[in-house]
Amino acid sequence: MSVKRILTIAGMAVSGLVLIVLAFTTWYTVDEGEQVVIITFGKADETVTESGLKFKLPWPVQKVEKLSKETFSTRFGYNQDEDGNLISYDKETKMITGDEYIVVADLVVQWKITEPVKYLFNAEDPRELLHDATAASIRSIIGSSPIDDALTDGKAEIEAETRDLLGTLIDTYDIGISVQGVKLQDVELPNEEVRSAFTAVTDARETKSTKINQAKKYENQKKNEATGERDAILSGAQGDKTSRIEQAHGDVAVFNKLYEEYRNNQDITRERLILETLEQVLPGAKIYIMNDGEGTVKYLPIQPPQQAAPQAPAQDGQEEGGENNGQ
Known part of the structure; x- marks a missing residue:
């Protein structure tokens, strides 16, 4: 084999190798979860974040660094x-x-x-x-x-x-x-020893918090009860006040009416007031008003009239006519 033929074959091999390098280093793909930095002669040139088939200059002019987008x-x-x-x-x-x-x-x-x-x-x-x-x-x-x-x-x-x-x-x-x-x-x-000690302290602190919460609950309960009693007393006092005021208004109205009667007829009104007062002072007593002059004694009973006693029923076998005959 001649030298010329050897050189020709070697040239073709080198050319094929170059073509292969160009084919594999010119195209690259970017996945959905990737981002790519294009480096030109060792300097960052561009960042690609869109997925797909991409083109670049062949190595060693440009190369890519792929980084993940994930967390x-x-x-x-x-x-x-x-x-x-x-x-x-x-x-x-x-x-x-x-x-x-x-x-x-x-x-x-x-x-x-x-x-x-x-x-x-x-x-x-x-x-x-x-x-x-x-x-x-x-x-x-x-x-x-x-x-x-x-x-x-x-x-x-x-x-x-x-x-x-x-x-x-x-x-x-x-x-x-x-x-x-x-x-x-x-x-x-x-360590376990420190954890045990701290757990004991934590338990004691929680017990303290529980006791404090229970005491506050008891305090609030007593406060609510006292507030309720106070409101009840105030409400009763207000009702008593209103009742007394209304009673006083009624007494004033009665007094004014009596005063008008007194102005019109003083003697009769005076005697009437005396008799009503005696009835209030001596309830249930039999009171007689008599004169001290000579002659027939006259008196006025100050008491309600007595009701007649009910008549006893007739005995069996006794007729009304027989009673009349016996009188």
């Missing part, structure tokens, strides 16, 4: 091995609360890549930077929170404050990441 989850304080077993990092998760207790806290940070170019070029390892910022944020928030909030009903507030602080740090680092949420997985005391 990532970064674990802080623990991890999971290939078998699904959890691996905890106690040195990483131990932190001091605002009232100087030691707690162990781990959490999950959810985040997305919102600016691919910054994610690729503004930090050597954005995930490591996110991990460090998470550690700084959770330690800062836990360090300013009492242990009761960290272990009981203050977790939601701690999560919100940690998310805000972490978001501020990530914005400062400007690495193209957006923090979507922070979720505390577990916050507990470091």
Whole structure:
């Protein structure tokens, strides 16, 4: 085989290889869950977020870096091995609360890549930077929170404050990441002895709260009863007041009427008032008014007329005519 033929075959092979490289490096696809950064001679040139078949200049002129649009989850304080077993990092998760207790806290940070170019070029390892910022944020928030909030009903507030602080740090680092949420997985005391002591304190505090609530309930009950009694007394007094006022009005009307009668006929009215007064002072007594002069004694009985006694029924066998004959 001649040298010319060998060169010809080699040229054809190189040309075929170039064509193959061009064919495989000119076209690329973007999936629905992907975003692509086109890099021209090592410099970010364009970001593609629409899915489909795309065209670019062949390598080594241009190349693409594909990044996911999904929401990532970064674990802080623990991890999971290939078998699904959890691996905890106690040195990483131990932190001091605002009232100087030691707690162990781990959490999950959810985040997305919102600016691919910054994610690729503004930090050597954005995930490591996110991990460090998470550690700084959770330690800062836990360090300013009492242990009761960290272990009981203050977790939601701690999560919100940690998310805000972490978001501020990530914005400062400007690495193209957006923090979507922070979720505390577990916050507990470091060992069983401390947990038992804290549980006893918590139980005592809950007992105290229960007793206080019961005392307030009893206080409110007694206050309501006293208020009811007071209202009843005030209502009765108001009714008695109204009754006395109406009675006084009636007495005034009676007095005015008597006064008019007295003005028209003083003697008769005076005697009538005397007799009515005697009836009220001596109820049921037999009162006679007599004269002291000579002659026939005259008296006036001041009493209601007596009713005639009922007549006894006739005896059996006794006739009315026989009685008349016996008289």
